[in-house]
Amino acid sequence: MNFTAEELEPHRPALLRYALFRLGNEAAAHDLVQDAFLAALEHPERFAGAAALRTWLTGILKHKIIDVQRKAGREITLSVPDEEDLSDLDTLFDQTGHWGADAPRRWEKPEACLEDQQFWQVYRECSQRMPPRSALVFTLRELHSLDVAEIGEQLDITPAHCSVLLYRARMSLRLCLEKNWFGATL
Template identity: 50%
Template sequence: MTKPPPPGSRLSLPEVWLEQHGDALYRYAYFRVNDAPLAEDLVQDTLLAALQAQESFAGRAKERTWLIGILKHKLIDHLRKHAREQSVDTSPGSDQDIDALFKDDNWSHWRTPPAVWDNPSAALEQQQFWAVFSDCLGALPGRQAEAFTLCEIEGLDGSEACKVLGVATSNVWVLLHRARLRLRECLEHHWFDQGKRG
């Protein structure tokens, strides 16, 4: 049996955390790691850490916000550990496919302009779009996916992301640039072009 929440706090009993917040925590973790077993492990670690830290809950945030804050720390710890295990792609041919997307005389202009996309806010609300986006994000090389997730989804700035990834700030921007290019190509192929074919 677990201890009751500290007096004055608004925590519910730990026995109901999984039922009340498990789905939200799992979705949050899964969207960031795109790996069901890992997301489950992160949620389990989060709930265990919350159980151990429940006496420090001051009630300044809602219970779910507090749990998601703990989950964010678990995600960052996982990304740090994972970042140490992988290396940055610096092979000479890794930029050749990217070079082909831009005009020869000007790297700030696309060789072929991006396809006209339908209303992005409507597309973002569709569950199918998120499934395709998740697949595209999962298809990115590890470091690119991590950089994109940290900066664009988690909202970390470049200096924070470079600490998590253990790379120089310029490398974070290169990883983000490559991730955006590959996501653009993947989404155009698997989502936005589908309407033109159908």
């Protein structure tokens, strides 16, 4: 089956939302959606028709996003340390390693937050404040559903180190959301 650019164009808004949510960068999202369209136009024979066209395009886009994130994870930036400051995390626990007085608060209506565009704006800003490597590990695990072994293999890190980065990302995100979503605003 051959496609035309006009046939793919109606899917652009949904694909842009998907890419923007995962990347947090509008220009990169536009580029990757365009790359996905080009891949579909260059290899229409790979569309077996077993799924909807948008589902197939989303799959192409997902793999392109993972490739970009994998590449970003392998790049070494000298200005950003590999290990972040964990002093805020230490204050959350007592000497035995259990939650201290600042245990996570219960979300009253978590589903409502997921529908709130302001929540996602705060989430994106919190994600961008994380060290890049921690944010990448979190994204690959929680948004792309890769397991720790797969992430470690893709980023050339041990599963133990991957688990540590994932833990730190979750704690960093928790602190940021509690401060900026449940408390004050960014």
